[in-house]
Amino acid sequence: MTDELRQRLRAVRTEVGKAVVGQDGAVTGLIIALLARGHVLLEGVPGVAKTLLVRTLSHALELDTKRVQFTPDLMPGDVTGSMIYEGGSFVFREGPVFTNILLADEINRTPPKTQSALLEAMEERQVSVDGQTRRLPAPFLVAATMNPIEYEGTYTLPEAQLDRFLLKLVLDVPPRDTEFEVLRRHAAGFNPRDLTAAGVRPVLGQAHLAEAQASVSRVGASDDVIGYTVDLARATRSSPSVKLGVSPRGSTALLAAAKAWAWLQGFDSVTPDHVQDMALPVLRHRIQLRPEAELEGVSVDAILRSILAQVQVPI
Known part of the structure; x- marks a missing residue:
């Protein structure tokens, strides 16, 4: 089914x-x-x-x-x-x-x-x-x-x-x-x-x-993937260009979206790739840049891509 x-x-x-x-x-x-x-x-x-x-x-x-x-x-x-x-x-x-x-x-x-x-x-x-x-x-x-x-x-x-x-x-x-x-x-x-x-x-x-939503809720996530999701959210809070980083609601949303994306692709559990795929659309509106970063033309998406490149991915 x-x-x-x-x-x-x-x-x-x-x-x-x-x-x-x-x-x-x-x-x-x-x-x-x-x-x-x-x-x-x-x-x-x-x-x-x-x-x-x-x-x-x-x-x-x-x-x-x-x-x-x-x-x-x-x-x-x-x-x-x-x-x-x-x-x-x-x-x-x-x-x-x-x-x-x-x-x-x-x-x-x-x-x-x-x-x-x-x-x-x-x-x-x-x-x-x-x-x-x-x-x-x-x-x-x-x-x-x-x-x-x-x-x-x-x-x-x-x-x-x-x-x-x-x-x-x-x-x-x-x-x-x-x-x-x-x-x-x-x-x-x-x-x-x-x-x-x-x-x-x-x-x-x-x-x-409703059946599909129930199936998505059963998609698994290992502690490594959950830890990776938390690390991405925390990295936004320590970025020198960011005034307001991602809240715990944001990291919860990132995992939820990654589970839905994993299910759509036929996976029973979330991988770091699914988290990375959903990071920009889930997090881009939850970040406020510092005024000096905005004046320099820095974009939120560019900061998120930099964070994705820096945070260690679990194997």
């Missing part, structure tokens, strides 16, 4: 590819986040198919998805839901967070008060309104998008919220051949708002996804 689940998830990537061209790494990252019960931050300039990617993945997985456009005037109740007076009494009206995949579009355009409305949902899979706690559907994943170029009218995401994203995936502008294929599909009549017409089929339901 485990092999069949892996095959179905490979088929999901094939289905997403019918609508989204050239973002295989982002598709894999979203699948890893679902398997590890995490959330994803998607960073890229407008027009690189971030929204289409999330919608298509939801369709292929038969998961409910809702989109929220984060704006400066968005209120917490617009996301979580609120009490309204109806029929002579107050009743709770669910917000868009009550879904399987919440697409938080341009999450950094809303004030911290509204951003913080997602903290409980992301960590506890529940929301508390009017003194009552309500569970969110399972699975639940927040896929938040950010524009890395535009700073006017945006707010910095709090460290507490950044730390709750399992992965930060960077979607680059595609190369020429990929962009050519995108235009060729549109010239042939591709409609991104009609995924069924594009041939995208649901290939994995919620029950199968």
